[in-house]
Amino acid sequence: MQDWANWAIDTAKQRGATYADARVMDIRQRDLSTKNGEIGTLAESESLGIGIRVVASGAWGFASTDRLTRDGIETCAAQAVSIARASALAKIKNVQMAPVQAYVDTWQNPYIKDPFRIPIERQLDLLLAADKEMRKVKGVTVAEGSMSFRRIEQFFASSIGSAIHQVKVQSGAGIVATSFKDKEIQKRSYPNSFGGQHMLQGYELVEAMDLAGNAPRVAEEAVALHSAIQCPEGTQTIILGSSQLGLQIHESVGHPIELDRVLGMEANFAGMSFLTVDKLRNLRYASDIVNVVADARLEHGPGLGTFGYDDEGVRAQCTPVITAGPFTGYLSNRETALDIGENSSNGTMRTESWNRLPMIRMTNISLLPGTSKYDDMIADTDDAILMETNRSWSIDDRRYHFQFSTEIGWEIKNGKKGRMIKNPSYSGITTEFWSSCDAICGPEDWTLWGTPNCGKGQPMQTMGTGHGASPARFRNIKVGVAFSH
């Protein structure tokens, strides 16, 4: 890998690049799924290649190839330089980057059980056992389960002398019960929707989920939702479960703080952000109990946004994003950091694969635990809806107005959990929403959730991000609009 990266950088420099970096990535993936007692998908894939990023004539160029001969790599590096020179045809200013130290290092996330060494039969048996439990419940029309595992070995080298080898092993799994009845489709997922929970861990993550043990409850709730009361329409207090709050953080904090988005680089596709640069340290984002960090370090937890170094060779860091209410930090890279007067990147450049350009991505964007006990928070709430597990999510292209719906809700009346509510939804404006937060549960209820499917960029890249959250309470929130037609 090191030889390949060096060939690329040498060629780029010989052809006039003033900066070059190369990422060799070797990615192995395993996907399994079951549906109604049968195997859906069973597939493995491997992908090995090199991505070469250069600055030449003051502009960026990037090319990638899986032709890993010396000739193939040198041709690719030459192509990257040609592309950069073409980019200079529409250049306003030369590319400038904040300095970074040259690192020579190796990093690997810890895990206990290599998921690729666990027999497939054992993994399928676990999914089929959960599937069987779900189908025992009358009214379940589709029972599904899935697992996915990914191992990424990568070598990064740059023309400033960095040589960084990293290995990341990630696991994920989940189950879903769907029930169709009387023109209504309801579903429940465990431990989260859209593929379950995903972390930078080994197979021990999947074993700890107890999919089969949770399957009967999930299935019963999916069926029971048909006879639950409809979410009312109005304004009231809501309590969000931690996985739903994780997605709320992703959409209404994580994306708005991406500095490339703020500076207009995503204007055509992913959109921009209401967090214009004048708002840094000048905007009250949330109530004073809200603290959010962007933390890629292992000490934050084995999230999908955890690494040793980002994909332009900057060491993992923790950045305070919201500090007791005010907005205090963006996600930056070496280029955009200079645009806001910072002298270094906070290390958020990430790439999906060897054939994609690194870009600013969320790391682990987490709401730090508060001080409330879950039972005390419920007991302290007169009238609210508790909403759990995301079902749909949407937010405008400046990240102001959002609408979420969840799979299930529960009445909270006079400090007690009451009737089940179907089709719960809520909507609002980002800063108004976060400013209405008046209780956050403590570390005992805090979970670092993995969102494996964050899309951004052109060509589109899918990235895994982490979001730590514990249940929290929000006052005066608009509910029920999604189903008010």
Add this chain to the structure above:
Amino acid sequence: MAAKKSKSKHMRTPAGGGAAASSVSAAKRKLYRSGVVDHRLGASALQEIAERVLKLSHADETEVDISVVSDALTRFANNTIHQSVAEQLVQVSVRAVDAGRTARASTNKTDEASLRRTVETALDLARCLPRNRGLLPMVGKQKYVKVERFFEETAAATPELRARAVAKVCKFAAKQKQTAAGIFSSGMVETALANSSGLFAHYEQTRSEFSVTFLETDSSGWAKSNSPRISEIDPEALAARASQKSQASRAPREVKPGHYTAILEPAAVLDLVGFLFYDFAGTAVADQRSCLTGRMGKKLFGDNISIWDDVTHPMQLGAPFDGEGLPRQKVALVESGVPRNLVYSRATAQKMKAKPTGHGFALPNEYGEAPMNLVFAGGDSSVDDMVRSTERGILATRVWYIREVDPYEKVLTGMTRDGTFLVEDGRIVGGIRNFRFNQSVVEMLSKVEMLGPAVRVAGEESFEMVVPAMKVRDFHFSEVTKF
């Protein structure tokens, strides 16, 4: 306990590459270095790789799917190019069948050892499975409709060609005191599907796309087009359209949410109706998670709604065969508002006592099939006609971040974006702040008052289709945002 660092086992020596790499001529290398995207290997080279794979396999049956992809994309924002990328890859995917069990393994390495390992992995995975009694034998040799969708002009596009077009657009934006952002891409894909029963299918296609957003302090406009022929893309005309939209939507006023007549430009229609495509899968109906469950053969949409799936339509793209190698058939999905037919893979057709239509996904999968070449019947009204005939309504250029709220009534939520206008007394009176909508697509398609000509459209939330602009009554705009 941390696992051992497995550096040695998975580190590769610089010896990869294989047949695909060694076949590159000096002339082609020169072209690649300049950024040209034509990396085709050709049908005979792909057949040779496929035959090598088939010979390596000891499975009862073997299928090999080879993709050669070469894409390049120039991205601009703030009136300058800020990213320009190119990728080139070959993927070989092998499906093995052993005693009624099947699984898949894929690699992007075409050397002998990698192909052998991939074949063995597919077979080993299959042997882990219980027998699948519904697994059908692989199809044999097939005949396909010939489609010509590869154009040398697109494959020969260089980064300079794209950069010069972008530079003109950026210059125009600066002159207008506007800011341009967008992409100009070109590329090609070549695929081959072969199996041990004698199937060999080959397809090649070029693609190009230009998408542009013009921005001002409080407004924006957008336009997008794609085509297999790069000469059919007119970046300057698209930029002019985006610029005009941005100018026309300056100083947006806030309009109260509610039910309005909506004039949806084709891109907005596409991204809404695109959410219907999987509902026409036999598997979705069998699983009772389609909005068509219990509704086939019944009047569901307006008389003016007819939908086909037709890969051979002149405005459509894509291979004329499905993931198993069956020819894709033209299927009338909706006729005059009545859902008439679904699409079926071979296995779904067998389960549902229907005939396969050539819409199956590559096996194994749990989704079955889907129509991927939707064509809506159009009308003869222009967007201007729709505006002129509207007393009060909303004109939407584009919609964004659409998600399903209610899967059976097909209620979708999302936002308008980059050019939303108030229409009063038959004319556009100005830009408005963007709306959130919560709208049933089933209901929407029963309230279409006017249709434009059906055109090939590219959006962001759905794959490209052939759809018309629509004027729809009682569209539910539920909330408004701050810009």
